[in-house]
Ligand SMILES: [Ca+2]
């Protein structure tokens with residue numbers, strides 16, 4: 254900490270004296286600092302070079318000490334944010350995405366679902382490409398349950414990386430994937446709710462079937478919403494598969510009226 258010299262400033266007829274205190278910390282400083290200043294100490298102004306000969310400080314001839322009102326400062330609490338880590342500028346799938354497709358065929362074959370996320374990074378602070386490792390990710394689910402883990406990270410291009418999960422994200426839950434754990438984490442939440450063509454956190458036979466009919470008409474729905482059977486196309490077979498998901502069929506438990514909680518992101 255360093256103090257700058259006091260400055261004299263004339264405001265009307267009354268000289269005022271101001272002080273500035275500068276707090277200098279190292280680049281990686283973080284946490285809470287409490288700065289307390291004692292009452293003004295004027296004793297040092299009574300000796301050289303502030304003695305009677307120091308006329309600039311005593312323009313009206315009165316001792317400088319007589320015109321300083323000792324002050325008592327409240328302690329100042331400063332919370333320093335930790336150093337900047339990497340930041341994620343884009344996640345794919347985007348946070349809030351809900352996969353409405355089946356998680357397997359009704360007979361249990363062809364298990365499928367989101368099993369990776371892509372993240373585009375801006376490096377900063379202490380964070381470099383070497384920090385983009387599986388250990389930098391945490392994965393949880395809501396409702397709580399067994400979550401996949403990040404098993405590997407591959408470079409897609411530029412500063413876009415793919416975090417590969419150990420399994421597909423579980424059905425009827427949010428999966429929350431966070432990079433760059435404390436103190437500067439970035440998270441994405443992806444849901445899986447088979448039958449939720451609307452992506453509104455609720456499976457409803459009437460509303461989601463109606464939405465799928467619109468998808469068939471307009472072909473403007475995202476694949477993860479309208480391609481219930483994961484065929485790569487949205488067509489009437491998806492309407493049949495939606496019925497299987499709603500009512501239960503083979504390995505499918507009935508998913509009508511299933512809901513997701515609010516996203517944890
Ligand atoms: Ca970050």
Ligand SMILES: [Ca+2]
Nearest residue numbers: 449451455456
């Ligand atoms: Ca819905």
Ligand SMILES: [Ca+2]
Nearest residue numbers: 480482484486
């Ligand atoms: Ca399809």
